[in-house]
Amino acid sequence: MRMKVNIKKFFIPVLCLLHMTAIFWWTLPHSFQGMIAEDVKQTTIESKVFKWLGFAENTWPVLFLNHYIDITASQQYWDFFAPQSPKFHQYLSVCNSLNRDNKSEEISCKGPVLFSNLKHDFDTFMIVSNSSRYYRLTETLINLNDPDFLQAFGQYYQSHQSEGITNNVSVQLLAHQFELYPDLKEMPKSGYRIDKILWERY
């Protein structure tokens, strides 16, 4: 009985420390994403720490900790507003065909809009908003710029929303990015707009 108690008193803290080590090891580099990778020569103490935390790719501690994080689903990252800061706000549209304004260089959907979370009124601030799930999704899709995801997203809305509207199979994914300039009064309050075609199929 005494032996059983002692084993419990040894293994519980060991397992707790393992968990703490694993989430600390996984979270740090994932929260910093590409920031440390930019420092190729690894001149700073930070870069050295991250290199040390990364160990070698295929060593057993790395494989073990990766499996532990996967099984316990302890993936987490805490890069709120940094470096992807609120300096920008961005939206996504799925279009059937495009309209380009040569003067303003704005690109927008021509005809039916298959999906869009672009706001039309940036002057009104809402006390209550329910748009944040789609905002998060489209922001991530734009930042990842992964052709597989963009294709899947575009094709889904093309096939689901265009039924009865058009037989045209063309589809374009359009990113609308706005950069805020709080100090430039002559700039629109929504910021400087840049439209970019992320993916298209004709």
Add this chain to the structure above:
Amino acid sequence: MKSVWNYLWFNPIDAKQYAALRILFGGLSCVYFLEFLPYVDSQFSRLGWLGDIQQIANQNGGSWSIFFIHENWSFTTLAYAVIVLGILSAFLMMIGWKSRYTAFITWLIWVSLWNRNPLLMDGDDAILKMMCFYLMLSPCANCWSVDAYIRKASQHVVVWPLRLIQFQIALIYFVSGWVKFHSVEWNDGSIIQYVLIHPEYSRWNGWGIIDSPLIKSLLAGLAWFIRDWELFFPVLLLNPYTRRSSILIGVLFHLGLLLTMHLRWFPVIMLSLYPALLSNSFFTGIENKLKHVRHDSK
């Protein structure tokens, strides 16, 4: 040395601490699962835009999910069944019926949703997912629960699951603070100006107040203060006096976020973690006050 080790991992604490966390995170998970209902078809179902895409590793998605078991299932039905099971289990976790089992099922649903579509998920979801994991390990049923009503349980429980939660909270603040040192806007102090005029994040039109140089300086000072406070949060927890002031700063900070920004329930979720940082005497004090109130009303 042995006594420190025992104090750190096996010191008995008041069961109310886990009970408060169980009620808060069960309730919040229930609300979040309800809010996921409109997204089931397009975001989680196999008939949604992700189709057969599994394990989105580049957005930190894991390898397993109930949504990946779909050989002989009508996938939309499965997706709805998973969410409804989540709503039910989170509610039962909140009221404390078979608390650890329902905390386990709630965690299972959280992981399944996260791994199915991590592109939709954010920090608030990560905290809820992690907290269900810690609560299923903890004796969270011993107080303020149906379980405790049916069967009397000890009001003094082990501290080690709470240590995991405390480490988790410290890690969130520490990493958030450290990452901010890599942001130009956090370092030059302009970040809060951007937040106040951001059409997606700000609740109020902040253009009117950011023109004043004095307010700009104050906002910059506030940004530096938050960044440094977050970085040193784990150290500040170690001393009882700095812990109290740090908790007060945290409460004010998250109330500020709640009043000014659209972050879904994130500020409420962060404040719901704070019972894990409070001392036992705080919970005993609340109970004594409640007893006095009841006694006086009689």
